[in-house]
Amino acid sequence: MxxxxxxxxxxxxxxxxxxxxxxxxxxxxxxxxxxxxxxxxxxxxxxxxxxxxxxxxxxxxxxxxxxxxxxxxxxxxxxxxxxxxxxxxxxxxxxxxxxxxxxxxxxxxxxxxxxxxxxxxxxxxxxxxxxxxxxxxxxxxxxxxxxxxxxxxxxxxxxxxxxxxxxxxxxxxxxxxxxxxxxxxxxxxxxxxxxxxxxxxxxxxxxxxxxxxxxxxxxxxxxxxxxxxxxxxxxxxxxxxxxxxxxxxxxxxxxxxxxxxxxxxGAKGLEDxxxxxxxxxxxxxxxxxxxxxxxxxxxxxxxxxxxxxxxxxxxxxxxxxxxxxxxxxxxxxxxxxxxxxxxxxxxxxxxxxxxxxxxxxxxxxxxxxxxxxxxxxxxxxxxxxxxxxxxxxxxxxxxxxxxxxxxxxxxxxxxxxxxxxxxxxxxxxxxxxxxxxxxxxxxxxxxxxxxxxxxxxxxxxxxxxxxxxxxxxxxxxxxxxxxxxxxxxxxxxxxxxxxxxxxxxxxxxxxxxxxxxxxxxxxxxxxxxxxxxxxxxxxxxxxxxxxxxxxxxxxxxxxxxEQDWSRPTATSIAAPARARASVVPGATSVAFTERMTGPFTLDQTDPQRGAEIARSLRDHLTFVLTITATDIEAFVADPLHRAEATGWVESNVLGGRLDVERGWFHLFVHPRGTPGRRMLYRLWLRDTAGSPLTLLGAKDVEDDQGLDVWADTTTLFVRVVAGHLPPPEAATHAQALAVLADLDDGLGPTAPDKTLGAGVLVIKPWDLAKQLTTFRTQGDAGPAALAQFGRLFLGELWDVYVADRLAGRRGGVRVGTREGR
Ligand SMILES: Cc1cc2nc3c(=O)[nH]c(=O)nc-3n(C[C@H](O)[C@H](O)[C@H](O)COP(=O)(O)OP(=O)(O)OC[C@H]3O[C@@H](n4cnc5c(N)ncnc54)[C@H](O)[C@@H]3O)c2cc1C
Ligand code: SF4
Incomplete structure (x- = not known):
């Protein structure tokens, strides 16, 4: 047949x-x-x-x-x-x-x-x-x-x-x-x-x-x-x-x-x-x-x-x-x-x-x-x-x-x-x-x-x-x-x-x-x-x-x-093309690959509630993303710390593996009036019907007492919404920063009729260990570029978890470049 x-x-x-x-x-x-x-x-x-x-x-x-x-x-x-x-x-x-x-x-x-x-x-x-x-x-x-x-x-x-x-x-x-x-x-x-x-x-x-x-x-x-x-x-x-x-x-x-x-x-050995x-x-x-x-x-x-x-x-x-x-x-x-x-x-x-x-x-x-x-x-x-x-x-x-x-x-x-x-x-x-x-x-x-x-x-x-x-x-x-x-x-x-x-x-x-x-x-x-x-x-x-x-x-x-019965063609079944990171002539890029996975289900807008329900349903979402800062100098200097994200998302409730058509990653932005930092993800996907979807993700890095640096940097709250939501436009970096940092709870606009599902992803320790081996650079600056990236990453964490405590305060950390630290 x-x-x-x-x-x-x-x-x-x-x-x-x-x-x-x-x-x-x-x-x-x-x-x-x-x-x-x-x-x-x-x-x-x-x-x-x-x-x-x-x-x-x-x-x-x-x-x-x-x-x-x-x-x-x-x-x-x-x-x-x-x-x-x-x-x-x-x-x-x-x-x-x-x-x-x-x-x-x-x-x-x-x-x-x-x-x-x-x-x-x-x-x-x-x-x-x-x-x-x-x-x-x-x-x-x-x-x-x-x-x-x-x-x-x-x-x-x-x-x-x-x-x-x-x-x-x-x-x-x-x-x-x-x-x-x-x-x-x-x-x-x-x-x-x-x-x-x-x-x-x-x-x-x-x-x-x-x-x-x-x-x-x-x-x-x-x-x-x-x-x-x-x-x-x-x-x-x-x-x-x-x-x-x-x-x-x-x-x-x-x-x-x-x-x-x-x-x-009656199949033997089939427990579940x-x-x-x-x-x-x-x-x-x-x-x-x-x-x-x-x-x-x-x-x-x-x-x-x-x-x-x-x-x-x-x-x-x-x-x-x-x-x-x-x-x-x-x-x-x-x-x-x-x-x-x-x-x-x-x-x-x-x-x-x-x-x-x-x-x-x-x-x-x-x-x-x-x-x-x-x-x-x-x-x-x-x-x-x-x-x-x-x-x-x-x-x-x-x-x-x-x-x-x-x-x-x-x-x-x-x-x-x-x-x-x-x-x-x-x-x-x-x-x-x-x-x-x-x-x-x-x-x-x-x-x-x-x-x-x-x-x-x-x-x-x-x-x-x-x-x-x-x-x-x-x-x-x-x-x-x-x-x-x-x-x-x-x-x-x-x-x-x-x-x-x-x-x-x-x-x-x-x-x-x-x-x-x-x-x-x-x-x-x-x-x-x-x-x-x-x-x-x-x-x-x-x-x-x-x-x-x-x-x-x-x-x-x-x-x-009485209707048309022509068959689906090969092209209609083919997956959409994957995005590739762009190349900036003369610049040194830094890239790493991360894998996050966790419970995710449809018909929920709150990530934590979505995760709870998804666990009982065994619904899940995984992504594997290569994050590329195409010009490490610009990345470090930019208060939005923008990088490109490429790769794929896979979820049983979204129809399987979906390639990322375009993706944005922000290493650390600083929500106004809070001491923490936020890592933001925005991925444009397309479901098997060709309909546009956007995955919005936020990791909150905030010292809320206790040694939770691991949980903060490995827990990503996600929503998937209908349509391709563009990154917020703003005239200046300062305005863009404010918009980005204040977006709802970090996940962007979430009109209930647009939100398709929600959940929580984590990096498993083994995946983190693997992630550390994936750091790559391309360009003249080589290892120095990696060091720059590391200083930025660790510097921000230092600010959130250590510097504030030493200074006896829990808020108002300046957001900016980490040069000179
Ligand atoms: C006790 C009883 C007596 C009835 N007596 C009468 C009567 O005398 N006269 C009358 O007109 N109606 C009667 N009915 C109602 C009648 O059976 C239903 O109205 C009719 O069967 C509905 O037809 P259907 O095509 O909607 O679906 P159904 O006949 O219910 O068929 C649906 C089929 O789909 C299958 N299915 C469901 N989900 C999936 C899936 N995801 N993948 C693959 N397969 C799936 C089901 O196993 C089922 O075989 C009676 C019903 C009952 C229970
Ligand atoms: S089960 Fe079959 S044989 Fe028995 S009464 Fe109904 S139709 Fe007749």
Missing amino acids: GNRNGDLEVVDAVVVGSGFGAAVAAQRLAEAGKQVVVMERGRRYGPGDFARTPAQMGRNFWDPSEKLYGLFDAWSFRGTEGLVSSGLGGGSLIYANVLLRKDEHWFVHDSPLPGGGYEHWPFSRADLDPHYDVVERMLGATPYPYQDTPKTNAVERAAVAIGMPAVRPPLAVTFARPGEAPAPGLELPAAGYGTVHAGSRRLTCTLCGECDIGCNAGAKNTLDHTYLASAAHHGADLRTLHEVRAIRPLGEGGGYLVKYVVHEP TRTRSLPERSIVARRVVLGAGTFGTTFLLLRSRASLPGLGPALGTRFCGNGDLLTLLMDCTLDGEHLPVDGGTGPVITTAVRRPDALDGDGWTGRGFYVEDAGFPGFLGWLVETAQLRSAARRAAAFAWQVVRNRVLAHGRSNISADLSTLLGDGRLSAGSLPLLGMGRDIPDGTMSLHEGRLAVDWTTATSRAYFDEMRATMERLSDALGASFKDNPLWWAKRVITVHPLGGVPIGRHVGEGVCDAYGEVRGHPGLHVVDGSAMPGPVGANPSLTIAAMADRAATRML
């Missing part, structure tokens, strides 16, 4: 993730003859591969740092819990197969949001209908065919009783062999495009009710059995356990550098399995199609923000949980007798009760929603059950504590897969109950951001309260109609909801202020970067969202295929 450019693999498209958006896009592009690589972080699961024993289920979560490489990826945020999937086929592996179209009137336009702005869908149902048709055909959508399933009949009866008749929504499940009547457990013929699970066989639906924990019969028409198999048939390369970490645009030739890691579950600790690899693609889901894609773009300057202010906005609310009907009865609803028979969802919206007319008010049966042993049922069973109380308490600790104490962790793994233990089913899952048009006013390097979601039920109250009331009426005892989900008391339909974060919109992407999912300012998953939604779908995500991806793929 792919061509090579130097050491780099070059392909037409990298598709990130393999869920509804990604799989559809991958298939369409591969079918059109494009070279496609699909990178999916999770494993491949064929029929029979899904966990079933309590021990397997207990480890069936995604958290590589805990050596968990399983199917469920659970998150806990302020106001909401989220559950998504990790595996080839994404959410289709654990979803409940419902394929409903978004209601025609729910494609709202200019619907105001409480915090400002609008929910606006820039296309209509009619625009999507042809794409809905295609996806439904590919996924084999068909209504549930059996008439004797207890839970289906129970909900249908209850729905009639409350005046909202239920429908049987199309399900992506195979119930019958071609041309035959539905019958459970019959072997299915192979699809024309083959399979990605060699040696496996698929059966018609056995009605086992296990759709949410993976269909071991292969009856679910999941994406691996359909779109991804077809993509592979057309040459797409499906790579599992490949997790994408960053995206960097290339230069003028276009295209993107995609950085990824490969997980190796955290994603950020694994070696990073790269691939180049003309187009990158992001389908990593609402959490995955938004997280990836927030982390890549430094090198994707086109990402607008809408990044992280419009989050919502598609109005999800889970409740439980316990002990259903009919005429006072026990009613066996038998939640374990039939696919997880078989019916849908639709409550219209004010937008539909007909006199309804408020926001519309759907209520569906959610059979056992769906994963959500396990959660509910865990809260009910005494035997699970201890684990539940520990889990609740973890959630509270994360939320109330802002303990920093948002991924709770490992905690859930502990909580579930050997969980068993409770009987005689039927969960209900509601979803609809909640308010998409949540925000997603990075908090100490982790994904944070700020969304609560507050603004959607009326919507949730109405849905809950409808569920209670269904419960009454079934003679059942109505239970809220265990987190509802804390005004929290569990969503299995997270949406938004990278919304489409009419302009850069409203949407990161245009109406086709292409990221504004970054041609060839596309978003095709739930994160692109500008608001709730209302109905179950997968079909809409897939239809939008199909529409986006059609648009992509």
Whole structure:
């Protein structure tokens, strides 16, 4: 697959993730003859591969740092819990197969949001209908065919009783062999495009009710059995356990550098399995199609923000949980007798009760929603059950504590897969109950951001309260109609909801202020970067969202295929030229090389805070600079002690090694009104996108009591800001000195929107020892020039640490040349 450019693999498209958006896009592009690589972080699961024993289920979560490489990826945020999937086929592996179209009137336009702005869908149902048709055909959508399933009949009866008749929504499940009547457990013929699970066989639906924990019969028409198999048939390369970490645009030739890691579950001797600790690899693609889901894609773009300057202010906005609310009907009865609803028979969802919206007319008010049966042993049922069973109380308490600790104490962790793994233990089913899952048009006013390097979601039920109250009331009426005892989900008391339909974060919109992407999912300012998953939604779908995500991806793929696909050129991948120190004719130069390294991370402005956070994230920055005083006489005489800096900077969060295009170094300047000195660094860099960056660094040399000369001269506080900040201009040396010395805290202007990151670098003793061997001179003065430099350096230190003390004062040291000392 792919061509090579130097050491780099070059392909037409990298598709990130393999869920509804990604799989559809991958298939369409591969079918059109494009070279496609699909990178999916999770494993491949064929029929029979899904966990079933309590021990397997207990480890069936995604958290590589805990050596968990399983199917469920659970998150806990302020106001909401989220559950998504990790595996080839994404959410289709654990979803409940419902394929409903978004209601025609729910494609709202200019619907105001409480915090400002609008929910606006820039296309209509009619625009999507042809794409809905295609996806439904590919996924084999068909209504549930059996008439004797207890839970289906129970909900249908209850729905009639409350005046909202239920429908049987199309399900992506195979119930019958071609041309035959539905019958459970019959072997299915192979699809024309083959399979990605060699040696496996698929059966018609056995009605086992296990759709949410993976269909071991292969009856679910999941994406691996359909779109991804077809993509592979057309040459797409499906790579599992490949997790994408960053995206960097290339230069003028276009295209993107995609950085990824490969997980190796069970690899011997691999102690540190955290994603950020694994070696990073790269691939180049003309187009990158992001389908990593609402959490995955938004997280990836927030982390890549430094090198994707086109990402607008809408990044992280419009989050919502598609109005999800889970409740439980316990002990259903009919005429006072026990009613066996038998939640374990039939696919997880078989019916849908639709409550219209004010937008539909007909006199309804408020926001519309759907209520569906959610059979056992769906994963959500396990959660509910865990809260009910005494035997699970201890684990539940520990889990609740973890959630509270994360939320109330802002303990920093948002991924709770490992905690859930502990909580579930050997969980068993409770009987005689039927969960209900509601979803609809909640308010998409949540925000997603990075908090100490982790994904944070700020969304609560507050603004959607009326919507949730109405849905809950409808569920209670269904419960009454079934003679059942109505239970809220265990987190509802804390005004929290569990969503299995997270949406938004990278919304489409009419302009850069409203949407990161245009109406086709292409990221504004970054041609060839596309978003095709739930994160692109500008608001709730209302109905179950997968079909809409897939239809939008199909529409986006059609648009992509109409665009220019010329490959990135070699020149676009080449690094920018390095700066060389200038030569002053007749002068003697002095040069030395220093290496400094330390913790550095993005989204921080305070170097010390940045360093603290970077340590936990293992984010870092290193530079190797050759400092050249091109004319030692002028250098010594100049009160600014200016020298040139050349070399490179390397940081995992800035996209790797970046050459210094131009650099300034000041050995010692004297901040006004303080006794100390400052060494200043200013380096012009360019990230892999070609966007200008400036690294500003300051070492403070100040006698603040104690023998800290080592720490002072080896500790550099750094910030990286967007753009090439010019050195301050000033008419005279004295003015320049004042400007330089007084710049903020030595690091220069730091408007928060310009600062990309901050940290603290040090020289390790070994590097200092090496630095001492790097001093070189060129020119007639030779060793005398070195001596001049040494006298200047040591003279200033003498002033700061010794002379002031001898004179009984701690301030006001004269700044000037050191001649005569
Ligand atoms: C229990 C349950 C039941 C559901 N039932 C229904 C239903 O009946 N009908 C319906 O319409 N919807 C249902 N859903 C929701 C549905 O699954 C999601 O809306 C849908 O899967 C979202 O599709 P997506 O393309 O946005 O991303 P996903 O399907 O979530 O796919 C994202 C993929 O990207 C991968 N990934 C993430 N980050 C990276 C990375 N950095 N590098 C590489 N890969 C990455 C993930 O592992 C995942 O495979 C259900 C969900 C759950 C949890
Ligand atoms: S009920 Fe669900 S899990 Fe069971 S065979 Fe049918 S589709 Fe598969």
